[in-house]
Amino acid sequence: MEKPVIVTVDDDPGVSRAVARDLRRRYGQEYRIVRAETARDGIDAVREMRLRGDEVAAILADYRMPQMNGVQFLEAAMDMYPYARRVLLTAYADTDAAIQAINVVDLDHYLLKPWDPPEEKFYPVIDGQLDAWLRTDRVERAELRVVGDRWSAPSYRVRDFLARNHVPYQWMLAEDPEGAQLVKAAGEGCHLPLVVTSDGTTLESPDQATLATAVGLSTTPATDFYDLIVVGGGPAGLGAAVYGASEGLNTVLVEAYSSGGQAGQSSRIENYLGFPDGVSGQQLADRARRQALKFGAELLTARKVTSLEPRGQARVIGFKDGGEIAAHAVILATGVTYRRLEAPGLDEFVGRGVFYGAALTEAPACKDTEVFIVGAANSAGQAAVYLSGFASKVHLLVRSDGLEKSMSHYLIEQIAAIPNIEVHVDTQVVAGSGDGHLERLTLSTKGEERTVDAQWLFVFIGAEPYTSWLGETIERDARGFVLTGPDLVQGGRRPRNWPLRREPYFLETNVPGVLAAGDVRAESIKRVASAVGEGAMAVALVHRYLEKQ
DSSP states (O other): OOOOEEEEEOSSHHHHHHHHHHHHHHHTTTSEEEEESSHHHHHHHHHHHHHHTOOEEEEEEESOOSSSOHHHHHHHHHHHOTTSEEEEEEOGGGHHHHHHHHHHSOOOEEEESOOOSHHHHTHHHHHHHHHHHHHSOOOSSOSSEEEEOTTOHHHHHHHHHHHHTTOOOEEEETTSHHHHHHHHHHOTTOOSSEEEOTTSOEEESOOHHHHHHHTTOOOSOSOSEEEEEEEOOSHHHHHHHHHHHHTTOOEEEEESSOTTTTGGGOSOBOSSTTOTTOBOHHHHHHHHHHHHHHTTOEEEESOOEEEEEEETTEEEEEETTSOEEEEEEEEEOOOEEOOOOOOTTOGGGBTTTEEESOOGGGGGGGTTSEEEEEOOSHHHHHHHHHHTTTSSEEEEEOSSSOSTTTSOHHHHHHHHHOTTEEEETTEEEEEEEOSSSOOEEEEEETTEEEEEEOSOEEEOOOOEEOOGGGTTTSOBOTTSOBOOTHHHHGGGOOOTTOOTTOOOOTTBOSSTTEEEOGGGBTTOOOSHHHHHHHHHHHHHHHHHHHHTO
16 A cells, blocks of 8 residues: 655755654654645645545645735645644744644644754654544545434434544434445334444444444443543543553443533543644544543443442442442542523524534534524633534623623634624523524523524533432432532541541542542532542542542
């Protein structure tokens, strides 16, 4: 097979030769390096490679070129090679333009010139981009096929589960010719959605556990006792799994749906340390998941935890579908879910036009339509920016009088610069209606109501912790968030069975050996970085706890 290609385009001959030289030195054995000194020559080369059927792994383009700038070049190239990784070469003075390009062409990285020594400033970036390209499913036709109805909540749940667990699939409507053929082949009375695996196995309206097993996700624990059980696969849980496993603890992470939690639904997180170009929630979750597996952590998916019980020195969790596992210590990192809108008519359209969270699988279907988003925090802002690339108009509905109190400044600036995003302040959704799916919304702005046509509503409001399953075992506040550390001793809530003359540390619950991290913890800072930090700190406290047993 021909080697995949790395393309570099720079109108400065000296820089162009230097880039090609550094690329050949490191990657010449496995990749063919193609360089061009004008944007036009670069486009012609890319077009010729596309006609020949060559694979292009990465494209590096200088920002300042006379015929077209680097952003325009990458826009043209991505039409021919949508899976190629896109890197912009820029001087320090053009950093702002590079940052803007992140949203224009979904830029993967920008590199500041010069990058001497390349071993520190150049190769690590290109290594990461090529690794991401190799892991990307570039097959035009996915082996896993999903057949369903357009406005079907069960069909949406299957697609969302597969997407958030990084399982490639091909989606087709039941009325399409190929979809109809698969439904007919499945037999009379086929219940949609229909999932057809690569070996021809058919699953009709499968539950999450069945679907997880069919696509190769781990659902069964390897043993019945561990050093550490982490409940929840969001940033805090993944952080705890990485640090626990890397420090020698026999660690298992249990997740009811998919790794990443709420952060995993974010289209782009731009304020996370170490990712100046931003990173999607799915990318961040996937990297953390692979990192945890590398260190030996066990990850269970589609297993819902419904009980926690101390039994002597063991901490035992039970599953909804039966069975239990135990450990010396447990970290609770179940995160939070978006609160439901209490507007009449909306509940019946969940998954059929009304979505809680980003629902990134729906973005392509929003093309050239108007989209409504409810929320004023970062998650809502990130969704608005992302969906603006598909929808003809994005309406951001904000209950308060502005975004400044709840959204990061960088997002507010981005939203203001995107012409097809309109922010509606002092506005609430008071009703929804439609025939089989959402078709209309009733909005109230400062007490004045109006009805608008709407097929898409994405909701990002409030936060409800999933902690009711803890019963009386773990102390929680009035809203259900887990109390830890100093919060436990306020109001007379002194932990039971704690060693004398010691108060619990800030992540420790009222049960020794059980800690809480991330959004599920009362008074936590609801940010990805703080959640990861708490997950790591919780592991340090687990070690301290185990040393005293």
